[in-house]
Structures are given as C-alpha cells and as structure tokens.
Amino acid sequence: MAPVISKRVGLMRYGVMLFSLAYLCLSIATAIYILMLQRSFTVTTIAIYCYIQVCANWRALFVNSSKDYGVLVEEGLEQDPQNFCPECNIFKNKKSHHCPLCEYCILRHDHHCFFLGTCIGLNNQRYFVILCLYTGVGSLYLSLQIFLTSDWVFQSLVQLFGAIHAVRLRFFPSQNNNSGQRIHGDCVQPVSNYWHVLHLHVWSSSSSPVPKRHVA
Incomplete structure (x- = not known):
C-alpha cells in the first residue's frame, strides 16, 4: 500500500519546487530579453549557454534521483537490525538515510533540497554541483554585464x-x-x-x- 502524503509534506515537496521552477524560467526569460536589448551576440550566446547547462543538469538531476534510492541487502547475507528502515520496511544499506519528504531511503544522502524538491545523493550529486556552478557563473556574468552596460x-x-x-x-x-x-x-x-x-x-x-x- 502506497504511503499517504500529508498536505504539509506535499506543500514542502512540490510547492517550493514549482515556485523555484517558475522563478528560474522567469529569470531566464528576463535575462535573455535584457541581453537581447544590448544587441551583443557574444554576451547573449555565453549567457544562453550557461542557462542551457542549468536546465540540462536540472533535468539530469531529477532523472538520476529516481535511481538513487536505498540499496537492498542481498539475501543470504547478514542483516543488521540497526539498518532496518521501518518506514520503507527494508534492510537498507548502512550508508543510506531515510528522507521523510521523499519517503525513500537515499544512498549517501547529502540533504533534501527544497528548491529542487528532491534529495541529493550518490547518483545525482555531481549534477547538483554542476547545476550550482553554472547557476552561479551565469548569474554573476549576467549581473556584471547589466551593471557595466546599463545607464x-x-x-x-x-x-x-x-x-x-x-x-x-x-x-x-x-x-x-x-x-x-x-x-x-x-x-x-x-x-x-x-x-x-x-x-x-x-x-x-x-x-x-x-x-x-x-x-x-
């Protein structure tokens, strides 16, 4: 039987994610519009490339997050009662951690990102780092261009x-x-x-x- 998601958990899980996604799309559209007004092909190309990388790694992060759930202990091996997860009803890997919002055991759980609406673990951690890198570089580059070229x-x-x-x-x-x-x-x-x-x-x-x- 699938677990019932409470309204509070659903709001924290999907509400903030949808808000951050809408904010990202609005910021990208605004940034491209401002850069197009500058009529600089190089500046616009670099900014669009950074935001394409952000969107691509955003998608890769979600695709790989569905493969990042806790690893089951193989049958016949010793099962430690301390590694039993009562919420998932499984013997999880000792490096896994249960997330009450995602309602899964995440392997090498780092944190639950409220802005992305998913957990950061083993399989999607590199995409999360690249996402943060390109977001920071793109935002800094755009801010400098607007500051230096706008009266x-x-x-x-x-x-x-x-x-x-x-x-x-x-x-x-x-x-x-x-x-x-x-x-x-x-x-x-x-x-x-x-x-x-x-x-x-x-x-x-x-x-x-x-x-x-x-x-x-």
Whole structure:
C-alpha cells in the first residue's frame, strides 16, 4: 500500500519546487530579453549557454534521483537490525538515510533540497554541483554585464547615494569650520536634485579642516 502524503509534506515537496521552477524560467526569460536589448551576440550566446547547462543538469538531476534510492541487502547475507528502515520496511544499506519528504531511503544522502524538491545523493550529486556552478557563473556574468552596460544602474546608484546624504543633511546639519557657515537640509533644493545634494556634501567634507593629531 502506497504511503499517504500529508498536505504539509506535499506543500514542502512540490510547492517550493514549482515556485523555484517558475522563478528560474522567469529569470531566464528576463535575462535573455535584457541581453537581447544590448544587441551583443557574444554576451547573449555565453549567457544562453550557461542557462542551457542549468536546465540540462536540472533535468539530469531529477532523472538520476529516481535511481538513487536505498540499496537492498542481498539475501543470504547478514542483516543488521540497526539498518532496518521501518518506514520503507527494508534492510537498507548502512550508508543510506531515510528522507521523510521523499519517503525513500537515499544512498549517501547529502540533504533534501527544497528548491529542487528532491534529495541529493550518490547518483545525482555531481549534477547538483554542476547545476550550482553554472547557476552561479551565469548569474554573476549576467549581473556584471547589466551593471557595466546599463545607464539606469548607475543613475539608480547616484540617486540612492544622493538620497542618503539628503537625509543626512536634513537631520544632521554640517558646519564649515573655516567660515562658520551652516549647511542644513532646509537650504537644500528638493530631493529630486540629487546632484546638488551630492555637490553640497562633497564641498562640506572637503572644506572641513583635517583634525589635529594628539601626540602623547
């Protein structure tokens, strides 16, 4: 009789996996769209190759996970009661571990990956490592390309930097020790003019005298 999967186990087993799969497909589609806008054949080709490797190893990981269940002890050999699995009702290999989510004994069980919805064991561990490698390389490569070729990234950083210093000038006024002039947020232009705020902060910082060194 097949074991009944509870709603909680089913949600953890399939819900997170479907969410991660949808997120992966969305990220791949978004990445390819952004790269196509750059009109760079080399950049797009490398990124697509990395994501093809991710999808291929994802599939290989699932195909081999079905072959990675606990190894039965051959009949006639000594069977250790400590290696008996009451959930699977078998004498499992001593290097196997029972996973309550997959409901199988996994040979050389490493961990249960919630994002993939399966266990990582002997037969699919190498595909999992390659999957993580290509995912990391592809994500890093894509992030660098977007950061280096997109003007909106630089503009966003400038706006964030200016907004931080606008808040600083509003709540923590600065004073020029040479002229005694006080720079307060009330004299600053609207926050949308981030370049003006940035220039004020640079001027305030550069015009302040260097603190004296106290020699013991």
